[in-house]
Amino acid sequence: MGRFVLDKVSKSFGDAQVIPPLDLTIEDGEFTVFVGPSGCGKSTLLRLIAGLEDVTSGTVNIDGKEMTDVPPAKRGLSMVFQSYALYPHMSVRKNIAFPLRMAKMDKAEIKKRVEDAASVLNLTDYLDRRPGQLSGGQRQRVAIGRAIVREPSAFLFDEPLSNLDAALRVGMRLEISEMHKRLATTMIYVTHDQVEAMTMADKIVVLQAGVIEQVGSPLELYRSPRNTFVAGFIGSPKMNLLKGAEAEKHGATTIGIRPEHISISHESGMWEGVVGVSEHLGSDSFFHVQCDAFEHPLTVRATGEVELNYGAKIFLTPDLAHLHKFDADGLRL
């Protein structure tokens, strides 16, 4: 089990309100990702759920039980920290066994569980080493091992992959998703990386300045962002958000069009522009195009290897079916 209901939860540090009162429900078994720019309060929100910070007001309810004032040790949750936070003076075996030791489990059962977790995480050969003798990826596995042995009602992840290099990060991302499918336990995952959010989440919670901007599945957020912040934050490269006369033609203050929803032509199109910097990834090509109609350059995506010369004149046409319109307050029309 692992169902969370936050009711009007808020957090202030002194006079500074980091999280204004918010409501949020996380269903049992869901993979929920808190995403937002740094300083948006996503880690604080996770720490409120964990009990590592006390809420200023509101209640935290876990599996139908009021847990607002229950210390972290008694909430039955596991957490993986950004810094891994392994116990440097203990071997890998003792690190993984620590939560079980605290739960006063008997020695034989601890040994069995630790060895099972180690074999799942490919740590069997490293059980007698100290964390200081392991690579970043291995430390990450130990941290995950320590979290899973206890069979918690939910896993909390605080930017667990941000200290790993890019290649390792993709691999660990898959392993965590795999683990979620296998264990079917609630996971709450904090990241500033929208790619991690899109690829792993069942449900994404987009935060800005402590306020929930939108809650939804990755594709819901991609298809119909509730406001310009979510529109700009979700999707890579970013959605083009355009103002001015062109936007007013569509009856909006701001219009948004994703790079993948613009077609390129040499002969004719809706907007005329000049090609700037090109980025070639092989599978895709991205062009930065300065159009006369807009102040800032647009990002345009073409599939495969497409060559456009710097300074070439081209025409762009947006796919109107995927055009997003926003009002003066930035809200979706």
Added chain:
Amino acid sequence: MARAVTNQRKAMNTFFAWALGLLIFFPILWTILTSFKTEAQAISDPPIFFFFDWTLENYKAVLERSDYAKFLWNSIFIAGGSTLLGIIIAVPAAWSMAFVPSKRTKDILLWMLSTKMLPAVGVLYPIYLICIELGVLDSRIALVFILMLINLPIIVWMLYTYFKEIPVDILEAARMDGASLRDEIIHVLTPMAIPGIASTVLLNVILAWNEAFWTLNLTAADAAPLTAFIASYSSPEGLFFAKLSAASTMAIAPILIMGWFSQKQLVRGLTFGAVK
């Protein structure tokens, strides 16, 4: 190369370093040398450095006259006891200041240190009277408590600096893993802070061992430690320098040897926090 280090320069630096080291060590060296001289040679003018008749007479005389073992045991009891008690009290105090600081934590730390600025003689009367009232004059237990209180600010301060260096994430991880506050301090914080606690213990044993004001003023026969042992050779027999030196050498030898073997720990402990 940032700075040219010539051999000549190296030699000069080495020479000055040794000269300074010897200068600082000289009084102790002189005491040790004098303890092996005869009384006449000890006060001879000009002084004799090495070429005297080496003798163990003074040690023999001192051991015959006083019960060295009793003084030694009192010193060990008082220095060890006050340090142990201090650590037991200071670990939770430093924990709370390092990990759950309040707005006043910095002020409290400074205030604690400020108690060290008061001249000890200022509170001699009250403490002396309290000891008489409680009937604990010349008792080891009383000295353990008093020296513990005197060194407590330093113990708390040192442990606080050490604890500050421990990432709070690791303690939070322990909490998430189901550790109670007691488990957290015993299984996670203390083992991680062992080097820091060790150098705090060492420094405080030395401070308590050498503490002379309270140990001299509050003891007579039963609880007197090695400081009193030295003092007993200075006042009534002012001219017997060689015996006084022998007594001093015997008093400082245990702590000197301990300091020698633990100097690495001590230096690390004292400079810890200064360089990050």
